[in-house]
Amino acid sequence: MRGERAGKNEKHIKSRMIDFSDIPELFDKQLSRMRPVGRPTVGDEPRKLIAIRLSTKVSGRQRLEASAGPTRAGEHDNAEGKLS
Numbered sequence: 001m002r003g004e005r006a007g008k009n010e011k012h013i014k015s016r017m018i019d020f021s022d023i024p025e026l027f028d029k030q031l032s033r034m035r036p037v038g039r040p041t042v043g044d045e046p047r048k049l050i051a052i053r054l055s056t057k058v059s060g061r062q063r064l065e066a067s068a069g070p071t072r073a074g075e076h077d078n079a080e081g082k083l084s
Helices: 028-033 056-067
Strands: none
Touching: none
């Protein structure tokens, strides 16, 4: 069905098992209208997904700091508690 995800039990079909002979070639106009699917990479390398566990105290502080505005990774608080 359209829009539904394939279940975990469904096997992936390898491209060498697909018969491409009955699929018509695309014209330049059709190719020009195609757009990439998925999230674009940022910079030269794709981002890596990580997962961490934080205490509620740490995650609460993170939420407070995040509500103050966007920051860059690697910035640290200075003595007054403001972002540098």
